[in-house]
Amino acid sequence: MSTAYDLDRKHVFHSWSAQAEITPMVITAARGSYVWDDEDRRYLDFSSQLVFTNIGHQHPRVVAAIKEQADRLCTIAPQHANEQRAQAAELIAGLAPDGFEKVFFTNGGADANEHAIRMARLHTGRFKVLSTYRSYHGGTQTAINVTGDPRRWANDTATDGVVHFFGPFRYRSEFHASTEQEECDRALAHLRRTIEAEGPDTIATIILETIPGTAGIFAPPPGYLAGVRELCDRHGIVMILDEVMAGFGRAGSWLALDRYDVVPDLITFAKGVNSGYVPLGGVIISDPIAATFDHRPYPGGLTYSGHPLACAAAVATIQTMRDEGIVENADRLGREILGPGLAAIAERHACVGDVRGVGAFWALDLVTDRATKAMLPPAALNEVVAACKSAGLLPFANTNRIHVVPPCTMSDDEAREGLAILDEALKAGDQHVGA
Structure with missing residues (x-):
């Protein structure tokens, strides 16, 4: 029997993609702030998919x-x-x-x-x-x-x-x-x-x-x-x-x-x-x-x-x-956890040129030179993304940026877990600073 991945690659035409050059992740389950792939590996969802699972995955109500x-x-x-x-x-x-x-x-x-x-x-x-x-x-x-x-x-x-x-x-x-x-x-x-x-x-x-x-x-x-x-x-x-x-x-x-x-x-x-x-x-x-x-x-x-x-x-x-006070949680999460946490990460990583955001809506602008603001190239950004995924974090990446856009229901501990993984992954970006 064909796997979901095999059937996808044979029959599904993906948006915004060169069809022969993609290897889509197979997602089999999701709950709260996490998703699972076809090897039953769990990922903390810092992307909210395409920034839409504001109440998290599979909310029972x-x-x-x-x-x-x-x-x-x-x-x-x-x-x-x-x-x-x-x-x-x-x-x-x-x-x-x-x-x-x-x-x-x-x-x-x-x-x-x-x-x-x-x-x-x-x-x-x-x-x-x-x-x-x-x-x-x-x-x-x-x-x-x-x-x-x-x-x-x-x-x-x-x-x-x-x-x-x-x-x-x-x-x-x-x-x-x-x-x-x-x-x-x-x-x-x-x-x-x-x-x-x-x-x-x-x-x-x-x-x-x-x-x-x-x-x-x-x-x-x-x-x-x-x-x-x-x-x-x-x-x-x-x-x-x-x-x-x-x-x-x-x-x-x-x-x-x-x-x-x-x-x-x-x-x-x-x-x-x-x-x-x-x-x-x-x-x-x-x-x-x-x-x-x-x-x-x-x-x-x-x-x-x-x-x-x-x-x-x-x-x-x-x-x-x-x-459940979900809007209030997003506001507090941004003020108390994500904002301060990302600011601290920026101090530790030369590849972070700018941190900006509000609520559960943040971006890291990644650069190879803070003075010129030269953008981190796509290959280097891919290294950061790969490091995130290998450690169990699903990020949202675009151009030269990592967007931190978790569910608005995310707990403080989950947010800190994701920030710690991102902190380590950004070492891959630092290797390209001044290159």
Whole structure:
């Protein structure tokens, strides 16, 4: 009988991969903060898979809710009302700022961003979309073109009405800033000039990750999001905040935007809303944009929009997060364990150029030279990843970075265990400093 690995390599076409050059790990079980491979080896999951298992693996309350819903009603078309969908929408809208009553459900984050952009275009009657270069918004047609990172290049036809600009990122500043305030002011000036040069009346929306995730986990400087809000208000531009990765506890708050004095027009979500147990995403819609479609049909939908199993998982997830203080745990974990622990690691390793993050959402920027900030090359990063895995830690790696993004339910002892493994693994990166 063929093994899961053999069948995978014969039949499964993997995303973002050269198919003949990958050796995917076989995962056979998961619970809490751990996963097991096909040799029954246990790994501490510092990746939350793709940063979505915010409540950990196989949480019994959520698993039970999915089973109960499956026994009652597995699926129903989106034109019908359904108890779980309605309750999920109420709970999700209740986490948004005042003035957000409606939720449009999708199957994930990419299509959430697709539909948010469509809503903005229809609401304004304009077409252009502005987004930052250091961003990721999904792999579907509009979302991948709105994405700023190099994964866009092979898919970018330059025909989707997207204009990119540089957002603030103090460690690798595009603005030669020496302080956070300079970075904020100069980034806003750059955006203002981009808007002016493109023509304000042509721009439907500016979409930003509240805290960019796969691009490097760097929180915006104080005042930046408020400044973007002011520019949007001045020119009638819809402001979209992408909370797909940063939301639902990941940043130590229900939504990452809760940390900033800003209210967007549309909020997109996915991942942590039900920890990925069943695919779900959506758009939380401000009242003025929702009113656009009171008597005008919204031209879009999905067969599985608000799927009952996914919504049952979302209801159980949100209720569980409240009952068990999971958002508060993520915030405390970042302040008391991950932040101080990673800062201490940075002092011991010359390959760590920068540590940044909040809640259960952290990144180590790895370099070969702290002065020049030259990025650790991919082969060297792979050595660090291999050392982590050999010691029983499953990390999240991207470009020259290790992202520390464990479940928001992780215990202090588990976090310390993972940090100790990472500490030892980074010796592999140190060997490349000055090379």
